[in-house]
Amino acid sequence: xxxxxxxxxxxxxxxxxxxxxxxxxxxxxCQLDAKCYPLEEDKTQWITPDYYRSQMIHFPEGQFIAVxxxxxxxxxxxxxxxxxxxxxxxxxxxWYQTTNYG
Amino acid sequence: xxxxxxxVDPDYRGRGVGSILMDARFAVLKKLNLRGMVAGSLFIDxxxxxxxxxxxxxxxxxxxxxxxxxxxxxQLHKGFRVHNLIxxxxxxxxxxxxxxxxxxxNPDFNPARPILRTVELPPARLAMRLRPAAQxxxxxxxxx
Numbered sequence: 001x002x003x004x005x006x007x008x009x010x011x012x013x014x015x016x017x018x019x020x021x022x023x024x025x026x027x028x029x030c031q032l033d034a035k036c037y038p039l040e041e042d043k044t045q046w047i048t049p050d051y052y053r054s055q056m057i058h059f060p061e062g063q064f065i066a067v068x069x070x071x072x073x074x075x076x077x078x079x080x081x082x083x084x085x086x087x088x089x090x091x092x093x094x095w096y097q098t099t100n101y102g
Numbered sequence: 103x104x105x106x107x108x109x110v111d112p113d114y115r116g117r118g119v120g121s122i123l124m125d126a127r128f129a130v131l132k133k134l135n136l137r138g139m140v141a142g143s144l145f146i147d148x149x150x151x152x153x154x155x156x157x158x159x160x161x162x163x164x165x166x167x168x169x170x171x172x173x174x175x176x177q178l179h180k181g182f183r184v185h186n187l188i189x190x191x192x193x194x195x196x197x198x199x200x201x202x203x204x205x206x207x208n209p210d211f212n213p214a215r216p217i218l219r220t221v222e223l224p225p226a227r228l229a230m231r232l233r234p235a236a237q238x239x240x241x242x243x244x245x246x
Contacts, residue, residue, distance in 0.1 A: 016119060018126055018228040036109035037144075039193050055106070061134070061221055062103060064126045066110070066119045075114045078123040079106040080130075080139075087138050092203045095142060095192040099106055 016075065021065050026052045028074040029065065055079050103131045105141030115172065117233040124180050126228065131208055133221045138208045142191045142201030143182070145174040149196035157187060157200045174202060182206045 021029060026049035033047050055063050062080030067073065081099065092098060105127070110120045131139060147170070148160045155163075163169045165184060174184075182204040191201035 015229045015231055016114075016122075018122060018230070032109055032111060033107065035111065037194070061130045062127060064123050066114075066123055068114075073111075076108075076110040076119040076123050078108040078120075078127060080127055081104040081106050082136075083104040083140070085104070085137075085140050087140070087205050087207055092140060092142055092188050092191070092201075094188070094190055095106075095201070098104060 015069055016066050017069055018064050018066055020060060021052055021056060021063050021077070023049075023053075025065055025067070025074050029077050032074050032077055052079075055081075103127065103134075103136050103139045105139055108141075114232070117235060118230065119232070120176060121180065122228065122230050128206070128208075130221065132210050134218045135210075135212060135215045136208060136217060137211050139182075139206045140185075141177075141182070141204050142188060143174045143177050143184070143204045144192070144194050144197050144201055145171045146194070146196040147171045148198070148200075152198060157198060161187065161202050174204075177204055180206070 019025075029052050030047050030049065052063070059080060059082055062082070064078050065074050066076030068075050083098070108120060108123065110123075127139065145157075145161060145164060148157060151160060151169075160169065161174065161184060164171045164174050165178065169175075178184075183206075185203040185205050188201045188203055190199050191197075193199060194201075
């Protein structure tokens with residue numbers, strides 16, 4: 001099915017708000033992550049509300065969600081961490097090593 | 103700053119949501135006076151052509167604008183540059199577990215200023231209108 005056709009008309013008109021994640025949205029954030037990054041391994045075991053709760057404790061400035069105000073649904077999310085890095089030599093390791101499994 | 107995660111619901115892609123989320127991050131790291139941002143880009147549309155080329159070739163073609171990638175093309179538009187490829191970054195069949203290390207330099211970074219530990223949290227409530235979904239034969243008017 002064409003995703004664009006599936007987009008309800010209301011979603012086009014409704015404004016999106018960018019918010020800091022809060023308790024009422026953590027469960028929805030888990031579902032959106034699973035929808036966008038499906039893994040064979042059951043990621044639901046560690047992408048839990050606690051994962052997002054912890055990020056809000058360590059670096060609340062770097063966490064945002066986009067919410068469709070018409071439906072109160074989380075339609076976008078972004079999480080950040082503070083790391084020390086040299087922009088010329090970023091030398092990223094795996095996601096798991098950098099984030100210690102989130 | 104390290105970009106841990108970013109995701110936009112497939113029904114809302116291509117309409118400016120990811121872009122404004124990234125702008126929110128950029129605003130914070132400018133306030134903190136951080137040097138920039140690094141992330142692993144999952145170039146997921148590689149899955150469509152993975153039988154025809156290596157990840158290196160694919161990423162090169164995305165950089166050259168010959169191919170569109172749901173994630174990487176948009177990150178390049180936001181000013182990120184690809185630094186290198188990372189094998190075994192994450193379990194992601196669509197990229198054969200690769201990610202592209204992407205870097206964004208904070209143009210306002212000032213080495214003479216302190217790097218702040220924290221900033222006052224404004225009540226982040228930015229409102230935006232969705233860009234209309236692109237339709238064939240019609241130019242999408244940007245209203246965001």
